[in-house]
Amino acid sequence: MASKCTKCVKVTKDGVQCVQCFQCENIFHAKCVGVNDDVVEVTRTLLNFKWYCDICLKTVSNIRLLTKTVNDNNNEIKLKVDQINAANISLKHELDIIKNMIKDNDSKLEKLDEPDEAQEIKEGEKNIMMFNVTEGDNDRDRVKEIIKKLSSDIKDSDMKRIIKLGKRVESTNRPILIVMDNISAKELVMKSSYKLKQMSEELSKIWIANDLTAEQRSELKSLIANAKSREAACTGGFLYREMIWKSKKKSGLFVLITGVNL
Ligand SMILES: [Zn+2]
Ligand SMILES: [Zn+2]
Missing domain, CATH: 3.30.40.10 (Zinc/RING finger domain, C3HC4 (zinc finger))
Structure with missing residues (x-):
């Protein structure tokens, strides 16, 4: 053709x-x-x-220009990618440091969440638990007065903190934690606690014991809840509640009489 x-x-x-x-x-x-x-x-x-031909010649030079532009852009992109890679490496390094810090903090938090029982007993060596103090007004002052009755050598300043443990439950007397200022003051209270038995009828119902660990406290909490439900279920109008609490660390039993309802 x-x-x-x-x-x-x-x-x-x-x-x-x-x-x-x-x-x-x-x-x-x-x-x-x-x-x-x-x-x-x-x-x-x-x-x-x-x-x-004229048309293609123009296109070829355009392609050459385009190729140059693309190459320039590619070089710029490659440079940026290199910079990003370098930044990533440094970020990864920093991330590793942060991860390790978080790991460290986590293990510290775990230690805080689950305090070693022995450590807690040691920290609680100045603590005293007081049971069956009838709840009312000025409980802190009344607790101080009761403690001071045990020995004339005990002063207000020997008692650093007085804390009622747990939430208020109607007709139940919460255990009271007394943080003493020093071990000798605590020992004096413990040594003299037998005197409560010889005091008024109300004071003779009060029991004093060593501080409880967190585990023992939660055990006590469930015992109180149990006593409360037993009282609610009682139809006779009389309930003598007795709770037995056994310490894992010490031999013997503590008997808590939470009150007599007549
Ligand atoms: Zn022609
Ligand atoms: Zn052509």
């Missing part, structure tokens, strides 16, 4: 020199695009010499 010159749109006849664009492969009369016979010969015989 006869081909046509892209420029003049006339059929290319045999014997008339033509050139073909390397890019779009369109055929042109050599004369139509100003190419002389020598150039036609060179493009035919030397593979490294290619001829481009």
